[in-house]
Amino acid sequence: MEININEIIDYYAKSSTSFAGMFFEKREFNDSNVVIDRRTNPFCGGLIISLMGNAHVTLNGTEYMINPGIIVHAGPNMRVCIKNSDDKPWRLAVIHYRIPENEMSCMTFFGSHFSFAIGENIKIPDLIQQLFLSQSSPGSLALFKTKLLFTNLLGEFFDSAKRQLTDNNSKLTETVMEYIRQNHAEQISISQTASYFGLDRRRLAALFKHHVGMTPSNYLIECRILKAKELLQSCSLPVKQVAECVGYSDSLYFSKAFKKITGISPSEFRESGAQSSEDEI
Template sequence: MKENINEIINYFAKANISFLDLLKFTVLPHRSCKGAITDPSSGGLIIPISGSACFTLEGEPYIMKPGMVIHAGPDMCLDKEVIGDESWKYAVIHYKIPKSEIKKFPLYQSHFALLTGQNGKISDLLQQLMLSQSTPGASALFRTKLLFTTLLSEIFDSVKKQLADNDTVVIEQVMEHMRKNYAESITIAQIAMDFNMDRRRLFYLFEHQIGITPSNYLIQYRMLKAKELLGTCDCPIKQVAECVGYTDSLYFSRAFKKRTGMAPSEFRMFIKNSV
Protein backbone atom coordinates (compact mmCIF):
# COMPACT_ATOMS: atom_id res chain seq x y z
CA MET A 1 0.00 0.00 0.00
CA LYS A 2 1.59 3.26 -1.10
CA GLU A 3 -0.46 5.43 1.23
CA ASN A 4 0.19 5.21 4.96
CA ILE A 5 -2.82 3.78 6.81
CA ASN A 6 -2.60 6.56 9.40
CA GLU A 7 -2.79 9.18 6.62
CA ILE A 8 -5.88 7.44 5.23
CA ILE A 9 -7.55 7.31 8.65
CA ASN A 10 -6.69 10.96 9.18
CA TYR A 11 -8.35 11.82 5.86
CA PHE A 12 -11.59 9.99 6.66
CA ALA A 13 -11.60 11.43 10.18
CA LYS A 14 -11.14 15.07 9.20
CA ALA A 15 -12.93 15.35 5.85
CA ASN A 16 -16.63 16.20 5.85
CA ILE A 17 -17.69 12.87 4.35
CA SER A 18 -21.26 12.13 3.29
CA PHE A 19 -22.49 8.61 2.57
CA LEU A 20 -24.43 8.42 -0.72
CA ASP A 21 -25.35 4.80 -1.41
CA LEU A 22 -24.32 1.16 -1.35
CA LEU A 23 -24.75 -0.91 -4.51
CA LYS A 24 -24.11 -4.61 -5.09
CA PHE A 25 -23.17 -6.19 -8.40
CA THR A 26 -22.76 -9.69 -9.85
CA VAL A 27 -20.74 -10.20 -13.03
CA LEU A 28 -20.63 -13.52 -14.88
CA PRO A 29 -17.30 -15.31 -15.44
CA HIS A 30 -14.96 -14.14 -18.21
CA ARG A 31 -16.82 -10.87 -18.70
CA SER A 32 -14.85 -7.66 -19.20
CA CYS A 33 -15.52 -3.96 -19.59
CA LYS A 34 -13.01 -1.57 -21.14
CA GLY A 35 -13.01 2.20 -21.11
CA ALA A 36 -15.43 2.74 -18.24
CA ILE A 37 -15.35 5.75 -15.93
CA THR A 38 -15.91 5.87 -12.17
CA ASP A 39 -18.73 8.08 -10.90
CA PRO A 40 -17.70 11.66 -11.78
CA SER A 41 -19.32 13.15 -8.67
CA SER A 42 -18.24 10.78 -5.88
CA GLY A 43 -15.48 8.69 -4.43
CA GLY A 44 -15.99 4.99 -3.93
CA LEU A 45 -14.97 1.97 -1.89
CA ILE A 46 -15.04 -1.29 -3.84
CA ILE A 47 -15.50 -4.29 -1.54
CA PRO A 48 -15.14 -7.79 -3.05
CA ILE A 49 -17.64 -10.38 -1.82
CA SER A 50 -16.74 -13.48 -3.85
CA GLY A 51 -14.79 -14.41 -6.94
CA SER A 52 -11.92 -12.43 -8.38
CA ALA A 53 -11.46 -9.66 -10.91
CA CYS A 54 -8.86 -7.26 -12.23
CA PHE A 55 -9.78 -3.60 -11.82
CA THR A 56 -7.44 -1.21 -13.63
CA LEU A 57 -7.72 2.36 -12.36
CA GLU A 58 -5.87 5.06 -14.28
CA GLY A 59 -3.65 2.35 -15.78
CA GLU A 60 -2.78 0.64 -12.48
CA PRO A 61 -4.17 -2.91 -12.09
CA TYR A 62 -5.58 -4.33 -8.85
CA ILE A 63 -6.24 -8.07 -8.58
CA MET A 64 -9.33 -7.98 -6.41
CA LYS A 65 -10.67 -10.72 -4.18
CA PRO A 66 -12.26 -10.96 -0.72
CA GLY A 67 -9.95 -9.63 1.96
CA MET A 68 -9.25 -6.28 0.38
CA VAL A 69 -10.94 -2.95 -0.31
CA ILE A 70 -10.11 -0.57 -3.16
CA HIS A 71 -10.62 3.17 -2.97
CA ALA A 72 -11.33 4.93 -6.26
CA GLY A 73 -11.59 8.64 -6.87
CA PRO A 74 -14.22 10.32 -9.06
CA ASP A 75 -14.06 10.33 -12.86
CA MET A 76 -11.26 7.75 -13.15
CA CYS A 77 -10.58 5.56 -16.18
CA LEU A 78 -11.62 2.02 -15.29
CA ASP A 79 -11.20 -1.37 -16.99
CA LYS A 80 -12.78 -4.46 -15.41
CA GLU A 81 -12.23 -8.15 -16.15
CA VAL A 82 -13.53 -11.16 -14.22
CA ILE A 83 -10.87 -13.76 -13.45
CA GLY A 84 -11.63 -17.49 -13.32
CA ASP A 85 -14.83 -19.48 -13.66
CA GLU A 86 -16.66 -18.01 -10.67
CA SER A 87 -19.03 -15.07 -10.85
CA TRP A 88 -17.59 -11.85 -9.50
CA LYS A 89 -19.66 -10.31 -6.71
CA TYR A 90 -18.79 -7.01 -5.14
CA ALA A 91 -20.23 -3.96 -3.41
CA VAL A 92 -19.54 -0.30 -4.10
CA ILE A 93 -20.03 2.43 -1.52
CA HIS A 94 -20.27 5.93 -2.95
CA TYR A 95 -19.48 8.95 -0.81
CA LYS A 96 -18.53 12.57 -1.35
CA ILE A 97 -16.85 15.48 0.33
CA PRO A 98 -17.59 19.20 -0.25
CA LYS A 99 -15.94 20.75 -3.30
CA SER A 100 -14.24 23.22 -0.99
CA GLU A 101 -12.34 20.36 0.71
CA ILE A 102 -11.12 18.50 -2.38
CA LYS A 103 -7.80 20.37 -2.61
CA LYS A 104 -7.27 19.96 1.11
CA PHE A 105 -7.76 16.17 0.94
CA PRO A 106 -6.04 14.80 -2.21
CA LEU A 107 -6.75 11.20 -1.15
CA TYR A 108 -10.35 11.78 -2.26
CA GLN A 109 -9.15 11.80 -5.87
CA SER A 110 -6.68 8.93 -5.40
CA HIS A 111 -6.88 5.18 -5.86
CA PHE A 112 -5.31 2.78 -3.36
CA ALA A 113 -5.75 -0.67 -1.83
CA LEU A 114 -6.61 -1.55 1.76
CA LEU A 115 -5.73 -5.12 2.73
CA THR A 116 -8.20 -6.18 5.41
CA GLY A 117 -7.87 -9.96 5.39
CA GLN A 118 -10.94 -12.15 5.81
CA ASN A 119 -13.30 -10.40 8.22
CA GLY A 120 -16.89 -11.55 8.73
CA LYS A 121 -17.78 -8.29 10.51
CA ILE A 122 -17.25 -6.34 7.30
CA SER A 123 -19.72 -8.59 5.46
CA ASP A 124 -22.26 -8.27 8.28
CA LEU A 125 -21.97 -4.49 8.30
CA LEU A 126 -22.47 -4.40 4.53
CA GLN A 127 -25.70 -6.35 4.92
CA GLN A 128 -26.92 -4.03 7.69
CA LEU A 129 -25.99 -0.96 5.67
CA MET A 130 -27.84 -2.26 2.61
CA LEU A 131 -30.99 -2.85 4.66
CA SER A 132 -30.77 0.44 6.51
CA GLN A 133 -30.35 2.59 3.40
CA SER A 134 -33.53 1.12 1.90
CA THR A 135 -35.58 1.84 5.02
CA PRO A 136 -37.43 5.20 5.08
CA GLY A 137 -37.45 7.59 8.00
CA ALA A 138 -35.09 9.76 10.00
CA SER A 139 -34.12 6.96 12.37
CA ALA A 140 -33.01 4.76 9.47
CA LEU A 141 -31.06 7.67 7.95
CA PHE A 142 -29.24 8.23 11.23
CA ARG A 143 -28.53 4.49 11.54
CA THR A 144 -27.20 4.44 7.97
CA LYS A 145 -24.70 7.18 8.79
CA LEU A 146 -23.66 5.35 11.94
CA LEU A 147 -23.25 2.03 10.10
CA PHE A 148 -21.13 3.69 7.42
CA THR A 149 -18.81 5.09 10.08
CA THR A 150 -18.71 1.74 11.87
CA LEU A 151 -17.86 -0.04 8.61
CA LEU A 152 -14.98 2.36 7.96
CA SER A 153 -13.71 1.80 11.48
CA GLU A 154 -13.83 -1.98 11.03
CA ILE A 155 -11.98 -1.74 7.72
CA PHE A 156 -9.24 0.40 9.24
CA ASP A 157 -8.90 -1.84 12.31
CA SER A 158 -8.56 -4.86 10.01
CA VAL A 159 -5.89 -3.16 7.90
CA LYS A 160 -3.88 -2.22 11.00
CA LYS A 161 -4.14 -5.78 12.30
CA GLN A 162 -2.96 -7.16 8.95
CA LEU A 163 -0.01 -4.77 8.97
CA ALA A 164 0.88 -5.74 12.53
CA ASP A 165 0.67 -9.45 11.66
CA ASN A 166 2.82 -8.93 8.56
CA ASP A 167 5.38 -6.94 10.54
CA THR A 168 5.56 -9.73 13.13
CA VAL A 169 6.31 -12.28 10.40
CA VAL A 170 9.03 -10.04 8.94
CA ILE A 171 10.71 -9.49 12.32
CA GLU A 172 10.64 -13.23 13.01
CA GLN A 173 12.31 -13.80 9.63
CA VAL A 174 14.94 -11.15 10.39
CA MET A 175 15.72 -12.74 13.77
CA GLU A 176 16.01 -16.17 12.15
CA HIS A 177 18.35 -14.64 9.56
CA MET A 178 20.52 -13.24 12.36
CA ARG A 179 20.61 -16.56 14.21
CA LYS A 180 21.71 -18.39 11.06
CA ASN A 181 24.32 -15.84 10.00
CA TYR A 182 25.61 -14.42 13.29
CA ALA A 183 29.08 -15.85 12.57
CA GLU A 184 29.35 -13.75 9.40
CA SER A 185 30.30 -10.08 9.28
CA ILE A 186 26.71 -9.00 8.78
CA THR A 187 25.50 -5.48 9.53
CA ILE A 188 22.05 -4.11 10.30
CA ALA A 189 22.20 -1.99 7.13
CA GLN A 190 22.87 -5.13 5.07
CA ILE A 191 20.05 -6.99 6.77
CA ALA A 192 17.63 -4.14 6.07
CA MET A 193 18.63 -4.23 2.40
CA ASP A 194 18.22 -8.01 2.28
CA PHE A 195 14.63 -7.61 3.49
CA ASN A 196 13.95 -4.61 1.24
CA MET A 197 13.33 -2.42 4.27
CA ASP A 198 14.42 1.03 5.35
CA ARG A 199 16.95 0.82 8.21
CA ARG A 200 14.91 3.20 10.36
CA ARG A 201 11.81 1.07 9.77
CA LEU A 202 13.68 -2.04 10.90
CA PHE A 203 14.78 -0.31 14.10
CA TYR A 204 11.24 0.90 14.77
CA LEU A 205 9.69 -2.55 14.32
CA PHE A 206 12.30 -4.21 16.52
CA GLU A 207 11.89 -1.74 19.35
CA HIS A 208 8.09 -1.83 19.03
CA GLN A 209 7.75 -5.62 18.95
CA ILE A 210 10.87 -7.00 20.64
CA GLY A 211 11.75 -4.15 22.99
CA ILE A 212 15.37 -3.78 21.86
CA THR A 213 17.18 -2.57 18.76
CA PRO A 214 18.21 -5.07 16.05
CA SER A 215 21.85 -4.23 16.83
CA ASN A 216 21.41 -5.24 20.46
CA TYR A 217 19.58 -8.42 19.47
CA LEU A 218 22.46 -9.46 17.20
CA ILE A 219 25.05 -8.61 19.87
CA GLN A 220 23.13 -10.52 22.55
CA TYR A 221 22.89 -13.59 20.35
CA ARG A 222 26.59 -13.44 19.48
CA MET A 223 27.47 -13.15 23.18
CA LEU A 224 25.26 -16.13 23.96
CA LYS A 225 27.13 -18.22 21.38
CA ALA A 226 30.47 -16.91 22.65
CA LYS A 227 29.59 -18.07 26.18
CA GLU A 228 28.77 -21.52 24.82
CA LEU A 229 32.15 -21.73 23.06
CA LEU A 230 34.08 -20.41 26.03
CA GLY A 231 32.47 -23.01 28.26
CA THR A 232 32.93 -25.99 25.95
CA CYS A 233 36.25 -25.55 24.12
CA ASP A 234 39.81 -24.37 24.77
CA CYS A 235 40.29 -22.55 21.46
CA PRO A 236 42.02 -19.12 21.58
CA ILE A 237 39.89 -16.04 22.30
CA LYS A 238 40.68 -14.74 18.81
CA GLN A 239 39.12 -17.86 17.31
CA VAL A 240 36.05 -17.54 19.55
CA ALA A 241 35.66 -13.96 18.36
CA GLU A 242 35.85 -15.01 14.70
CA CYS A 243 33.34 -17.81 15.28
CA VAL A 244 30.73 -15.33 16.49
CA GLY A 245 31.25 -12.69 13.81
CA TYR A 246 34.02 -10.46 15.19
CA THR A 247 37.20 -9.96 13.12
CA ASP A 248 38.74 -7.78 15.86
CA SER A 249 39.35 -9.88 18.99
CA LEU A 250 40.08 -6.79 21.12
CA TYR A 251 36.75 -5.25 20.16
CA PHE A 252 35.06 -8.57 20.92
CA SER A 253 36.68 -8.74 24.37
CA ARG A 254 35.53 -5.23 25.21
CA ALA A 255 31.97 -5.96 24.03
CA PHE A 256 31.92 -9.23 25.97
CA LYS A 257 33.09 -7.59 29.21
CA LYS A 258 30.63 -4.74 28.80
CA ARG A 259 27.72 -7.20 28.72
CA THR A 260 28.92 -9.88 31.16
CA GLY A 261 31.15 -7.95 33.55
CA MET A 262 34.02 -10.34 32.80
CA ALA A 263 36.66 -10.63 30.12
CA PRO A 264 36.34 -13.76 27.92
CA SER A 265 39.30 -15.41 29.66
CA GLU A 266 37.81 -14.63 33.08
CA PHE A 267 34.46 -16.06 32.02
CA ARG A 268 36.16 -19.25 30.79
CA MET A 269 37.93 -19.65 34.10
CA PHE A 270 34.70 -18.98 36.00
CA ILE A 271 32.88 -21.71 34.05
CA LYS A 272 35.68 -24.22 34.65
CA ASN A 273 35.76 -23.53 38.38
CA SER A 274 32.00 -23.84 38.58
CA VAL A 275 31.93 -27.38 37.19
Protein backbone atom coordinates in the same frame (compact mmCIF):
# COMPACT_ATOMS: atom_id res chain seq x y z
CA MET B 1 -0.85 2.26 -5.50
CA GLU B 2 -0.59 1.13 -1.89
CA ILE B 3 -0.65 3.71 0.91
CA ASN B 4 0.28 3.42 4.57
CA ILE B 5 -2.91 2.54 6.47
CA ASN B 6 -2.19 5.23 9.07
CA GLU B 7 -2.29 7.87 6.33
CA ILE B 8 -5.62 6.48 5.09
CA ILE B 9 -7.10 6.52 8.59
CA ASP B 10 -5.84 10.08 9.05
CA TYR B 11 -7.57 11.11 5.82
CA TYR B 12 -10.95 9.72 6.86
CA ALA B 13 -10.56 11.09 10.39
CA LYS B 14 -9.92 14.64 9.17
CA SER B 15 -12.29 14.81 6.19
CA SER B 16 -16.02 15.51 6.53
CA THR B 17 -17.06 12.23 4.94
CA SER B 18 -20.72 11.50 4.24
CA PHE B 19 -22.33 8.37 2.82
CA ALA B 20 -23.72 8.86 -0.71
CA GLY B 21 -25.09 5.43 -1.68
CA MET B 22 -24.03 1.94 -2.66
CA PHE B 23 -24.74 -0.86 -5.12
CA PHE B 24 -23.48 -4.32 -6.06
CA GLU B 25 -21.72 -5.62 -9.17
CA LYS B 26 -21.62 -9.34 -9.86
CA ARG B 27 -20.69 -11.84 -12.52
CA GLU B 28 -21.96 -15.40 -12.78
CA PHE B 29 -20.42 -18.43 -14.48
CA ASN B 30 -22.11 -17.62 -17.80
CA ASP B 31 -20.85 -14.01 -17.79
CA SER B 32 -17.16 -14.85 -18.08
CA ASN B 33 -16.58 -12.64 -21.14
CA VAL B 34 -18.50 -9.58 -19.93
CA VAL B 35 -16.39 -6.52 -19.09
CA ILE B 36 -17.58 -3.41 -17.20
CA ASP B 37 -16.08 -0.31 -18.84
CA ARG B 38 -17.30 3.13 -17.80
CA ARG B 39 -16.41 6.14 -15.62
CA THR B 40 -16.79 6.41 -11.86
CA ASN B 41 -19.28 8.80 -10.26
CA PRO B 42 -18.18 12.37 -11.13
CA PHE B 43 -18.92 13.75 -7.66
CA CYS B 44 -18.07 10.91 -5.25
CA GLY B 45 -15.18 8.86 -4.00
CA GLY B 46 -15.75 5.12 -3.97
CA LEU B 47 -14.70 2.02 -2.08
CA ILE B 48 -14.76 -1.29 -3.96
CA ILE B 49 -15.01 -4.35 -1.74
CA SER B 50 -14.97 -7.95 -2.91
CA LEU B 51 -17.57 -10.14 -1.21
CA MET B 52 -16.82 -13.22 -3.30
CA GLY B 53 -14.28 -14.29 -5.89
CA ASN B 54 -11.46 -12.47 -7.69
CA ALA B 55 -11.65 -9.65 -10.22
CA HIS B 56 -9.34 -7.27 -12.06
CA VAL B 57 -10.20 -3.61 -11.45
CA THR B 58 -8.41 -1.02 -13.59
CA LEU B 59 -8.58 2.68 -12.64
CA ASN B 60 -7.12 5.22 -15.08
CA GLY B 61 -4.86 2.51 -16.46
CA THR B 62 -3.65 1.09 -13.12
CA GLU B 63 -4.74 -2.47 -12.47
CA TYR B 64 -5.66 -3.91 -9.08
CA MET B 65 -6.41 -7.53 -8.26
CA ILE B 66 -9.34 -7.46 -5.87
CA ASN B 67 -10.47 -10.33 -3.67
CA PRO B 68 -11.94 -10.68 -0.16
CA GLY B 69 -9.41 -8.93 2.06
CA ILE B 70 -8.46 -6.15 -0.39
CA ILE B 71 -10.24 -2.80 -0.73
CA VAL B 72 -9.72 -0.47 -3.69
CA HIS B 73 -10.44 3.26 -3.49
CA ALA B 74 -11.50 5.13 -6.63
CA GLY B 75 -11.63 8.88 -7.10
CA PRO B 76 -14.38 10.79 -8.98
CA ASN B 77 -14.74 10.57 -12.76
CA MET B 78 -12.08 7.90 -13.31
CA ARG B 79 -12.06 5.42 -16.15
CA VAL B 80 -12.91 2.08 -14.53
CA CYS B 81 -12.74 -1.35 -16.10
CA ILE B 82 -13.74 -4.52 -14.21
CA LYS B 83 -13.24 -8.01 -15.63
CA ASN B 84 -12.84 -11.58 -14.46
CA SER B 85 -9.51 -12.92 -13.32
CA ASP B 86 -10.66 -16.53 -13.82
CA ASP B 87 -13.80 -18.43 -14.81
CA LYS B 88 -15.33 -18.25 -11.33
CA PRO B 89 -18.12 -15.82 -10.30
CA TRP B 90 -17.47 -12.73 -8.22
CA ARG B 91 -19.49 -10.15 -6.33
CA LEU B 92 -18.41 -6.62 -5.46
CA ALA B 93 -19.91 -3.90 -3.27
CA VAL B 94 -19.32 -0.31 -4.40
CA ILE B 95 -19.82 2.34 -1.69
CA HIS B 96 -19.89 6.02 -2.62
CA TYR B 97 -19.10 8.89 -0.27
CA ARG B 98 -18.74 12.66 -0.52
CA ILE B 99 -16.62 15.33 1.12
CA PRO B 100 -17.36 19.08 1.01
CA GLU B 101 -16.01 20.95 -2.01
CA ASN B 102 -13.85 23.20 0.17
CA GLU B 103 -11.94 20.13 1.46
CA MET B 104 -11.13 18.64 -1.93
CA SER B 105 -7.95 20.63 -2.51
CA CYS B 106 -6.36 19.59 0.81
CA MET B 107 -7.77 16.04 0.99
CA THR B 108 -5.85 14.71 -2.01
CA PHE B 109 -6.73 11.07 -1.31
CA PHE B 110 -10.32 11.81 -2.35
CA GLY B 111 -9.27 12.14 -5.99
CA SER B 112 -6.77 9.26 -5.92
CA HIS B 113 -6.93 5.53 -6.52
CA PHE B 114 -5.20 3.15 -4.14
CA SER B 115 -5.66 -0.18 -2.38
CA PHE B 116 -5.19 -1.46 1.15
CA ALA B 117 -5.34 -4.88 2.76
CA ILE B 118 -7.81 -5.71 5.53
CA GLY B 119 -7.70 -9.51 5.53
CA GLU B 120 -10.87 -11.56 5.70
CA ASN B 121 -13.41 -10.33 8.23
CA ILE B 122 -16.76 -12.09 8.69
CA LYS B 123 -18.39 -8.92 10.08
CA ILE B 124 -17.89 -6.88 6.91
CA PRO B 125 -20.34 -8.68 4.53
CA ASP B 126 -23.07 -8.41 7.17
CA LEU B 127 -22.43 -4.69 7.76
CA ILE B 128 -22.49 -4.07 4.00
CA GLN B 129 -25.82 -5.89 3.65
CA GLN B 130 -27.28 -3.87 6.54
CA LEU B 131 -26.04 -0.65 4.92
CA PHE B 132 -27.60 -1.62 1.59
CA LEU B 133 -30.99 -2.31 3.18
CA SER B 134 -30.87 0.77 5.40
CA GLN B 135 -30.19 3.19 2.53
CA SER B 136 -33.49 2.15 0.90
CA SER B 137 -35.61 2.70 4.01
CA PRO B 138 -37.56 5.95 4.44
CA GLY B 139 -37.54 8.26 7.46
CA SER B 140 -35.09 10.10 9.69
CA LEU B 141 -34.33 7.07 11.86
CA ALA B 142 -33.27 5.03 8.83
CA LEU B 143 -31.10 7.95 7.66
CA PHE B 144 -29.43 8.10 11.06
CA LYS B 145 -28.84 4.33 11.07
CA THR B 146 -27.37 4.55 7.57
CA LYS B 147 -24.85 7.19 8.68
CA LEU B 148 -23.96 5.10 11.72
CA LEU B 149 -23.56 1.91 9.69
CA PHE B 150 -21.27 3.68 7.22
CA THR B 151 -19.08 4.96 10.07
CA ASN B 152 -19.03 1.53 11.72
CA LEU B 153 -18.08 -0.10 8.44
CA LEU B 154 -15.13 2.27 7.97
CA GLY B 155 -14.08 1.51 11.54
CA GLU B 156 -14.20 -2.22 10.84
CA PHE B 157 -12.08 -1.74 7.70
CA PHE B 158 -9.43 0.13 9.65
CA ASP B 159 -9.44 -2.23 12.64
CA SER B 160 -8.93 -5.14 10.25
CA ALA B 161 -6.20 -3.30 8.36
CA LYS B 162 -4.35 -2.52 11.58
CA ARG B 163 -4.55 -6.18 12.63
CA GLN B 164 -2.77 -7.07 9.40
CA LEU B 165 0.25 -5.20 10.73
CA THR B 166 0.54 -7.38 13.81
CA ASP B 167 3.98 -8.87 13.33
CA ASN B 168 7.31 -8.77 15.15
CA ASN B 169 7.93 -5.16 14.15
CA SER B 170 4.50 -4.18 15.43
CA LYS B 171 5.18 -5.83 18.79
CA LEU B 172 8.56 -4.11 18.99
CA THR B 173 6.94 -0.75 18.25
CA GLU B 174 4.32 -1.33 20.95
CA THR B 175 7.13 -2.14 23.42
CA VAL B 176 8.92 1.10 22.55
CA MET B 177 5.66 3.05 22.90
CA GLU B 178 5.14 1.57 26.36
CA TYR B 179 8.72 2.48 27.31
CA ILE B 180 8.13 6.09 26.22
CA ARG B 181 4.84 6.26 28.13
CA GLN B 182 6.51 4.96 31.29
CA ASN B 183 9.57 7.21 31.01
CA HIS B 184 8.23 10.40 29.41
CA ALA B 185 8.96 12.38 32.62
CA GLU B 186 12.67 11.54 32.38
CA GLN B 187 15.21 13.41 30.28
CA ILE B 188 15.09 10.77 27.55
CA SER B 189 15.90 11.38 23.90
CA ILE B 190 14.78 9.46 20.85
CA SER B 191 18.40 8.52 20.03
CA GLN B 192 18.84 7.08 23.53
CA THR B 193 15.53 5.23 23.26
CA ALA B 194 16.52 3.74 19.89
CA SER B 195 19.89 2.62 21.31
CA TYR B 196 18.17 1.07 24.32
CA PHE B 197 16.29 -1.26 21.95
CA GLY B 198 19.27 -1.92 19.71
CA LEU B 199 18.03 0.28 16.87
CA ASP B 200 19.31 3.35 15.11
CA ARG B 201 17.19 6.51 15.06
CA ARG B 202 16.19 6.13 11.39
CA ARG B 203 14.99 2.56 11.89
CA LEU B 204 12.91 3.60 14.89
CA ALA B 205 11.42 6.50 12.92
CA ALA B 206 10.48 4.12 10.08
CA LEU B 207 8.77 1.72 12.52
CA PHE B 208 6.75 4.56 14.07
CA LYS B 209 5.73 5.96 10.69
CA HIS B 210 4.49 2.56 9.57
CA HIS B 211 2.74 1.42 12.77
CA VAL B 212 1.84 4.64 14.61
CA GLY B 213 1.52 7.26 11.90
CA MET B 214 3.79 9.81 13.64
CA THR B 215 7.43 10.27 14.58
CA PRO B 216 8.82 8.98 17.91
CA SER B 217 9.51 12.61 18.90
CA ASN B 218 5.90 13.62 18.34
CA TYR B 219 4.70 10.58 20.28
CA LEU B 220 6.93 11.55 23.23
CA ILE B 221 5.58 15.12 23.10
CA GLU B 222 1.98 13.90 23.01
CA CYS B 223 2.59 11.66 26.04
CA ARG B 224 4.09 14.58 27.95
CA ILE B 225 1.31 17.03 27.02
CA LEU B 226 -1.38 14.49 27.89
CA LYS B 227 0.11 14.06 31.37
CA ALA B 228 0.54 17.82 31.72
CA LYS B 229 -3.16 18.37 30.96
CA GLU B 230 -4.04 15.88 33.67
CA LEU B 231 -1.80 17.65 36.22
CA LEU B 232 -3.06 21.12 35.30
CA GLN B 233 -6.62 20.03 35.96
CA SER B 234 -6.00 17.95 39.08
CA CYS B 235 -3.48 19.94 41.14
CA SER B 236 -2.34 23.49 41.84
CA LEU B 237 1.35 23.06 41.03
CA PRO B 238 2.87 26.08 39.23
CA VAL B 239 3.29 25.66 35.49
CA LYS B 240 7.08 25.50 35.94
CA GLN B 241 6.75 22.47 38.21
CA VAL B 242 4.22 20.82 35.90
CA ALA B 243 6.75 21.21 33.11
CA GLU B 244 9.44 19.51 35.21
CA CYS B 245 7.05 16.69 36.15
CA VAL B 246 6.53 15.78 32.49
CA GLY B 247 10.17 16.00 31.40
CA TYR B 248 10.69 19.66 30.43
CA SER B 249 13.49 21.54 32.19
CA ASP B 250 12.62 24.73 30.30
CA SER B 251 9.11 25.95 31.19
CA LEU B 252 9.04 28.37 28.24
CA TYR B 253 9.76 25.54 25.82
CA PHE B 254 7.08 23.48 27.56
CA SER B 255 4.52 26.29 27.14
CA LYS B 256 5.30 26.57 23.42
CA ALA B 257 4.96 22.80 22.94
CA PHE B 258 1.73 22.77 24.94
CA LYS B 259 0.20 25.61 22.90
CA LYS B 260 1.24 23.97 19.62
CA ILE B 261 -0.67 20.81 20.57
CA THR B 262 -3.71 22.31 22.31
CA GLY B 263 -3.99 25.78 20.79
CA ILE B 264 -3.85 27.49 24.22
CA SER B 265 -1.24 28.09 26.93
CA PRO B 266 -1.00 25.88 30.05
CA SER B 267 -2.42 28.72 32.18
CA GLU B 268 -5.35 29.21 29.82
CA PHE B 269 -5.98 25.47 29.84
CA ARG B 270 -6.04 25.42 33.64
CA GLU B 271 -8.42 28.41 33.73
CA SER B 272 -10.75 26.85 31.16
CA GLY B 273 -10.89 23.67 33.26
CA ALA B 274 -11.70 25.62 36.40
CA GLN B 275 -14.40 27.56 34.57
CA SER B 276 -15.94 24.32 33.30
CA SER B 277 -16.07 22.98 36.86
CA GLU B 278 -17.83 26.11 38.05
CA ASP B 279 -20.33 25.86 35.19
CA GLU B 280 -21.12 22.26 36.12
CA ILE B 281 -21.75 23.24 39.75
